[in-house]
Amino acid sequence: MSEQIREQISAFLDGELPNSESELLLKRLTRDAELRESFGRYALIGEALRGSDRVPLTRGFAERLNCAIDGEPAAASVQARHGGRPRWWRPVAGAAVAAGVAAMAVLALQQRADAPAMRASSPVTAQNRAAVAKEAISYTVPAALPEAPAVLPAARLTNYVFAHSQYSSVLGERNVLSGLLADADEQQAGDGRAVNVPAANVPAANVPAANGIRLPAPPADSRAAP
Amino acid sequence: MSKPLRRGPQWLIPCAAAGALAFALTQQSRGADDARAWLEKMNQALAVRNYDGTFFHLSDGRVETMRIVHRVKAGRVTERLQSLDGSGREFVRNNDELTCYLPDKHTILVEPRQDHGPLLGSLAHFGADVGEFYSLELLPTARVLGRSAKVIVVNPKDQFRFGYRLWLDENTAMPLKSQLCDSRGQVIEQIVFARLTMPDNIPDSELTPAVSTEGMRWVRQGTSTDTAPPALLAYRASELPPGFHLTVAGAQTLGAASIPAAHLVYSDGLATVSVFVEAQSDRKSGAAGQAQVEPEAPLQGLARVGSGFAFSTVVQGHQVTAVGEVPARTVEFIAHSVKSAGDPPHP
Numbered sequence: 001m002s003e004q005i006r007e008q009i010s011a012f013l014d015g016e017l018p019n020s021e022s023e024l025l026l027k028r029l030t031r032d033a034e035l036r037e038s039f040g041r042y043a044l045i046g047e048a049l050r051g052s053d054r055v056p057l058t059r060g061f062a063e064r065l066n067c068a069i070d071g072e073p074a075a076a077s078v079q080a081r082h083g084g085r086p087r088w089w090r091p092v093a094g095a096a097v098a099a100g101v102a103a104m105a106v107l108a109l110q111q112r113a114d115a116p117a118m119r120a121s122s123p124v125t126a127q128n129r130a131a132v133a134k135e136a137i138s139y140t141v142p143a144a145l146p147e148a149p150a151v152l153p154a155a156r157l158t159n160y161v162f163a164h165s166q167y168s169s170v171l172g173e174r175n176v177l178s179g180l181l182a183d184a185d186e187q188q189a190g191d192g193r194a195v196n197v198p199a200a201n202v203p204a205a206n207v208p209a210a211n212g213i214r215l216p217a218p219p220a221d222s223r224a225a226p
Numbered sequence: 227m228s229k230p231l232r233r234g235p236q237w238l239i240p241c242a243a244a245g246a247l248a249f250a251l252t253q254q255s256r257g258a259d260d261a262r263a264w265l266e267k268m269n270q271a272l273a274v275r276n277y278d279g280t281f282f283h284l285s286d287g288r289v290e291t292m293r294i295v296h297r298v299k300a301g302r303v304t305e306r307l308q309s310l311d312g313s314g315r316e317f318v319r320n321n322d323e324l325t326c327y328l329p330d331k332h333t334i335l336v337e338p339r340q341d342h343g344p345l346l347g348s349l350a351h352f353g354a355d356v357g358e359f360y361s362l363e364l365l366p367t368a369r370v371l372g373r374s375a376k377v378i379v380v381n382p383k384d385q386f387r388f389g390y391r392l393w394l395d396e397n398t399a400m401p402l403k404s405q406l407c408d409s410r411g412q413v414i415e416q417i418v419f420a421r422l423t424m425p426d427n428i429p430d431s432e433l434t435p436a437v438s439t440e441g442m443r444w445v446r447q448g449t450s451t452d453t454a455p456p457a458l459l460a461y462r463a464s465e466l467p468p469g470f471h472l473t474v475a476g477a478q479t480l481g482a483a484s485i486p487a488a489h490l491v492y493s494d495g496l497a498t499v500s501v502f503v504e505a506q507s508d509r510k511s512g513a514a515g516q517a518q519v520e521p522e523a524p525l526q527g528l529a530r531v532g533s534g535f536a537f538s539t540v541v542q543g544h545q546v547t548a549v550g551e552v553p554a555r556t557v558e559f560i561a562h563s564v565k566s567a568g569d570p571p572h573p
Contacts, residue, residue: 012420015369015393015403019421022371026280026420029291030310036289039282159481161531162326162337163447164500164549167474167491172498172533172551174272174307175406177317178283178292178417179532180326181309 009039261362261378267399268392274298277400278432279422280310285415285533297428306433316435327437334439335481336446356495359383359469368393370402371419380496385409386467386556387497388533398424406533408553415533448479448486454503458488460568461503461544463560469494470560480504492560499550499560506545528554537561 008025011017017025029036161180165173276297283290291310297303307317314329319339326335356362365377375393382389389411393403405416454477462472474491480502488503506524524545525538534551537558548561 013418015371015375017372019372022420026282026291029282029289033311036291036311037287039284039289156481156525157529157531157536158326158328158335159447160500160502160536160547160549162324162335163478163480163489163502164491164498166324166337166339167493167498167500168551169496169498172496174294174417175415175533176551177307177532178290179285179415179534181283181290181292181307181313181315181317 005035006038257364258357258362261364261380262356264364264376264378264394264399265362265380265392268394268401271399272296272401273303275398275400275424276426276428277422277424278428279419281417281419281422283415283417295428295432297433299428304433306435308436314437316437318433318435325435327435327439327442329437329442332442334442334444336444338447355469359387359494360389360496367396370395371422373397373402375402381407381411382409384468385553386470386559387494387552388414395422400424406551445481447481453477454486454488455505457566457568458486458503458505458544460566461488461501461541461546461564462490462567463492463501463563464565465559465563466492467494467556467559470499473498478502497550497552497556499548499552499557501560501564502545502547502549503541503564504545504547506540506543528558542566 005025005028008017008021012022012025029039158180161176165176168176278293278295280291280293283292293306293308293310295306295308297305302321303319305317305319307319309315314327316327318325318327322339324337324339326337328335359382361379361381361383363379363381365379368375368377370393374396376396376399378390378392378394380390380392385408387409389407389409391405391407391413392401394400395402400422401417401419402422403416403418406414408414459475459477462475470492471494472490473493474489476489477486478489479486483504485505488501490501490503492499492501524540525547526540527538529536529538531549532551534549535554535557536547536549537554538545538547539561540546541564544566546561546564548557548564550557
């Protein structure tokens, strides 16, 4: 991916890309699946950073990570080009991806161990506390877990979702429907998505300082009644 | 104005102090009120304006490019949601029907709609009670798509619901960017517009699906006024996450099923969860003409659907499925609590 495109994606996500360029970027993304993938990754990493207290990484660390991950020399040259104004994602992109990979491994193990826990009937049980931990894991590509059975066939799921969607809020419905459109690949692949608790987020303990994202302590299991 | 001042400052002091206190106390709720007003404007804009936009749908590190065209003409709403990334999937909705074109599955699914559907924001008026389970915030103005945008945060107060972060165009209140977040504020998925226009007129051709319907299988779901067997209608969630209450209890035939399922809708004022109760053992005894209805194994477990989850289980010999744009725990909680009010509880 060219540096220019990276810049464009980054600027777009920062709301700083002019309209004309946004349209060009859109066209490229529509044509280029690989580019879409990168775009998605940047967006996730960006949100992770914005939504948390940033802990600046030393440049050397970020650079080593970037090299390790995609073989590209990191931020330095780009920062120079932009008069020392680094884009949010660049120094940490590699780190976050690395953390994500680690998290997937952890998650896969957890998931296997927890599979029988799906029977838990109340969200306030200890079993579910494990589920809470998993729920907190985001910004990683969901781990494809061959062990997890695809229990809900896509066709029947679609029927349910359809019947449900008319009772959603305006935004909820749009989300649900565009989610269905986007799910095309997965449903084709396995006639139903595996039991994936939305994969992903890394409990802070699993990624100390790797990406500088500090996750808040898990909130209480359920809100106290007023 | 100046008259009380001349009369003496001692009269003003308690007044000013009380005023300052009241001001401080109302600042927070005023922010929430402003946020609520903007959400109302957004709902209004989404429902009644014409718009044509292309957006990115980002979820789990994947991006899909989609186009939405929405037209209100002579009181009739038509909307088209189209995937631009190759699957060819489309939704087209008009006042009384939602049609889903799934060329990759050679299927067209038709779902009847009532005229007063969600387009008018029936469930999303962001009433005062929403404030009990979500906190609303108006953040400083930001820029999206080169436009100035109000940033609204709808934060869930517990883990039973998702929240939103919304960037609303200051001029039109259209959501230029929206994020679905969990209770920790972490983004689950987001929609970012790359292009959005609001034309006065939208030709029919822009709302016509690009999919060829030749050789496709049509599946028409039943209406929500179907009648389900009384045994099914006795089912209710016996326990609910805080704030959820029953808003609709009806029945609907799902897909090619032979018997309508009971359909319950629970809402906390913003998020909704549907519960379907089906006669598990009767699914195979389809009418003779419905040869394609095969006996189906009971569904059990959790699945991700779009931005939400579905959880299926079997209760007293009935298939129970809860679906909604809520966290996994919420659909699990509700599905597990479903019981027949008419039967004694199982040991």
